[in-house]
Amino acid sequence: MSGALAIDVSELTKSFGARKVVDKFSIQVPKGQVWGFLGPNGSGKTTTIRMLCGLLLPDSGSGTCLGYDIRKQAALIKRNVGYMTQKFSFYEDLSIRENLDFVARVYEMDDRVRAVDQAIERLGLVERQQQLAGTLSGGWKQRLALAACILHRPQLLLLDEPTAGVDPQARRDFWDEIHQLAAQGLTVLVSTHYMDEAERCDRIVYLAYGTVLARGTVGEVIGASTLNTWIVTGEDVRALAGELQGRPGVDQVSVFGVTLHVSGTDAGALERAIEPYRARAGFAWKKSSPSLEDVFIHLMAPFRARLTG
Amino acid sequence: MFGISLSRIGAVFLKELIQMRRDRLTFGMIIGIPIIQLILFGYAINSDPKHLPTAINVQDPSVYSRTLVRALENSGYFRVTHVINGEREGAALLASGSVAFVVTVPPEFSRALARGERPQVLIEADASDPAAAANAVGAVAQLPATVFNRELSGGLSSLRPTPAPFEVVVHRRYNPEGISAYNVVPGLIGVILTMTMVMITALAVTREVERGTMENLLAMPLQPFEVMAGKILPYIVMGYIQVTVVLIAARVLFGVPMLGSYFDLSIALALFIAANLSVGFTISTVASNQLQAMQMTFFFFLPSILLSGFMFPFRGMPEWAQWIGTVLPNTHFMRIVRGVMLKGSHLHDMLADVWPLIAFMLFAMAVALLRYRRTLD
Numbered sequence: 199m200s201g202a203l204a205i206d207v208s209e210l211t212k213s214f215g216a217r218k219v220v221d222k223f224s225i226q227v228p229k230g231q232v233w234g235f236l237g238p239n240g241s242g243k244t245t246t247i248r249m250l251c252g253l254l255l256p257d258s259g260s261g262t263c264l265g266y267d268i269r270k271q272a273a274l275i276k277r278n279v280g281y282m283t284q285k286f287s288f289y290e291d292l293s294i295r296e297n298l299d300f301v302a303r304v305y306e307m308d309d310r311v312r313a314v315d316q317a318i319e320r321l322g323l324v325e326r327q328q329q330l331a332g333t334l335s336g337g338w339k340q341r342l343a344l345a346a347c348i349l350h351r352p353q354l355l356l357l358d359e360p361t362a363g364v365d366p367q368a369r370r371d372f373w374d375e376i377h378q379l380a381a382q383g384l385t386v387l388v389s390t391h392y393m394d395e396a397e398r399c400d401r402i403v404y405l406a407y408g409t410v411l412a413r414g415t416v417g418e419v420i421g422a423s424t425l426n427t428w429i430v431t432g433e434d435v436r437a438l439a440g441e442l443q444g445r446p447g448v449d450q451v452s453v454f455g456v457t458l459h460v461s462g463t464d465a466g467a468l469e470r471a472i473e474p475y476r477a478r479a480g481f482a483w484k485k486s487s488p489s490l491e492d493v494f495i496h497l498m499a500p501f502r503a504r505l506t507g
Numbered sequence: 508m509f510g511i512s513l514s515r516i517g518a519v520f521l522k523e524l525i526q527m528r529r530d531r532l533t534f535g536m537i538i539g540i541p542i543i544q545l546i547l548f549g550y551a552i553n554s555d556p557k558h559l560p561t562a563i564n565v566q567d568p569s570v571y572s573r574t575l576v577r578a579l580e581n582s583g584y585f586r587v588t589h590v591i592n593g594e595r596e597g598a599a600l601l602a603s604g605s606v607a608f609v610v611t612v613p614p615e616f617s618r619a620l621a622r623g624e625r626p627q628v629l630i631e632a633d634a635s636d637p638a639a640a641a642n643a644v645g646a647v648a649q650l651p652a653t654v655f656n657r658e659l660s661g662g663l664s665s666l667r668p669t670p671a672p673f674e675v676v677v678h679r680r681y682n683p684e685g686i687s688a689y690n691v692v693p694g695l696i697g698v699i700l701t702m703t704m705v706m707i708t709a710l711a712v713t714r715e716v717e718r719g720t721m722e723n724l725l726a727m728p729l730q731p732f733e734v735m736a737g738k739i740l741p742y743i744v745m746g747y748i749q750v751t752v753v754l755i756a757a758r759v760l761f762g763v764p765m766l767g768s769y770f771d772l773s774i775a776l777a778l779f780i781a782a783n784l785s786v787g788f789t790i791s792t793v794a795s796n797q798l799q800a801m802q803m804t805f806f807f808f809l810p811s812i813l814l815s816g817f818m819f820p821f822r823g824m825p826e827w828a829q830w831i832g833t834v835l836p837n838t839h840f841m842r843i844v845r846g847v848m849l850k851g852s853h854l855h856d857m858l859a860d861v862w863p864l865i866a867f868m869l870f871a872m873a874v875a876l877l878r879y880r881r882t883l884d
Contacts, residue, residue: 277728281723287720288723289526290718296522300522303515
């Protein structure tokens with residue numbers, strides 16, 4: 199069983215002081231898949247990833263990562279996992295080559311020089327290998343970090359918001375590379391805030407305030423939602439949004455340029471609520487399945503109510 | 508599962524060296540601080556100042572007053588910068604700090620002297636800095652006994668002061684000329700090492716935390732001891748370079764002797780450097796950024812410089828201050844260095860100072876390692 203699973207943990211719990219950051223978190227990730235980790239800031243994504251790679255010891259719960267016990271075999275896990283931190287955490291005052299060389303030395307790689315050469319070549323940074331890492335742009339820093347994380351040929355890659363603040367082209371290149379690595383058998387767990395990135399994952403897990411709210415393929419997560427959505431297209435949807443907001447049956451209204459997403463859990467109530475507006479000229483109404491984002495916002499609603507109420 | 512790996516320590520060591528080389532400011536500090544402090548303390552701090560500016564107010568020009576002034580100058584403490592006439596002028600010079608002394612020879616001095624009336628010569632001293640004035644005043648006290656021996660001859664010989672019933676003999680041992688640099692320079696080794704070793708280690712580790720690279724270090728198969736060893740080793744080397752710089756400068760600039768053995772000195776150095784690095788490492792586990800690390804360093808540095816016997820004579824401090832001083836490694840290290848350099852003592856002569864140093868080092872190391880372990884979680 200565990201031979202086919204890269205990550206197999208159950209009921210991981212971690213508190214910092216009185217605050218429970220991760221509460222009974224369980225996950226089984228098969229080898230060679232790309233899993234997305236979503237959730238608002240402070241939902242426990244980083245803490246969970248840190249527990250998986252042995253940086254933090256869970257208060258309770260148990261499990262294995264690559265077949266190694268996360269409590270007792272942290273050293274073995276660290277050898278076989280590549281962990282890319284949220285913030286660029288290589289040395290800005292070291293050159294590209296020196297950073298990679300440092301990593302190769304720490305992992306005591308036998309073919310250190312060749313591995314570093316290859317990594318630099320793959321990055322396409324042969325000309326700039328003596329450049330200090332601190333002078334690289336955000337996109338390049340992130341590519342360097344990825345190269346350093348996979349230098350020791352790990353079996354599992356844990357990426358903590360790797361593409362935050364990176365331009366779309368660089369993000370796309372980055373994801374292409376992730377899928378290439380997965381095709382070679384690497385398992386990837388990546389946390390992100392971007393919906394388009396979530397849609398590129400085999401499975402997604404939605405975490406909020408330490409608990410898993412939804413999991414599965416994108417289709418499954420959307421399908422499991424009780425949300426009904428109408429998409430309105432028109433010139434002045436903003437004014438319409440203001441009118442719809444707060445009407446009984448309408449749970450959330452969001453504007454996306456010239457389109458409007460109007461959603462509610464009760465399909466009948468939603469239809470009754472929008473009925474008076476459907477005849478209005480200049481707007482086209484279409485019943486649709488909610489977007490991933492609509493679903494996530496909806497999932498968060500009870501928590502928001504709890505926080506404000 | 509995995510033991511301590513030399514190649515992993517080497518990886519950290521190498522990285523630290525490269526970073527040290529790139530960080531010009533820190534590198535400059537490591538070499539610059541010893542030289543600047545040595546020059547400042549060696550040249551500027553002198554607890555026995557000489558050639559102090561003096562105003563003379565001679566109301567009775569005579570062979571006696573000329574002899575007296577010459578004798579004052581010959582003592583080495585007085586340098587006549589102003590010849591004045593009148594009390595008020597003297598008071599103004601003293602108040603403005605232009606002179607440290609005003610010497611007044613009263614009118615009719617030579618006549619009164621000849622009559623055996625024991626006239627008085629007034630010396631007004633600026634005693635706002637007691638240390639500066641003390642030795643000069645002490646030198647003056649000796650003058651009346653001898654200064655006029657030559658002039659008071661023949662019929663005046665009865666006026667010669669009767670010999671004092673006893674004589675005070677002061678021997679300045681180990682530093683007979685009383686050169687402050689001899690005392691200051693060996694002490695400076697302790698001060699410089701305390702400052703740079705504690706601060707640089709504290710900063711080096713805190714920097715990793717502040718820049719977020721510590722998380723990455725911890726995610727790699729590096730053990731706490733390997734990180735600590737790899738980070739500390741380059742600074743031990745740096746410490747020895749600093750001491751070499753100070754020793755060479757002490758020899759060349761101030762001619763400070765080295766009477767003891769370099770072997771004894773380097774053993775004491777190793778203990779002292781390790782103790783300070785551990786303190787720095789401990790600070791880095793408490794501080795959350797480099798500014799805090801810096802502030803905590805000064806918290807340790809100030810008592811080390813003030814209460815160790817470097818700034819003020821140890822035995823002159825109140826008892827509570829001596830207790831604090833006794834705990835600090837710098838106090839014992841300074842005594843050892845002064846002993847080795849100025850007295851030619853051996854380590855086994857100074858076990859009373861070696862043991863406290865070892866005890867402090869072990870304690871600081873244990874705290875550093877314990878604290879570091881805890882920060883993993």
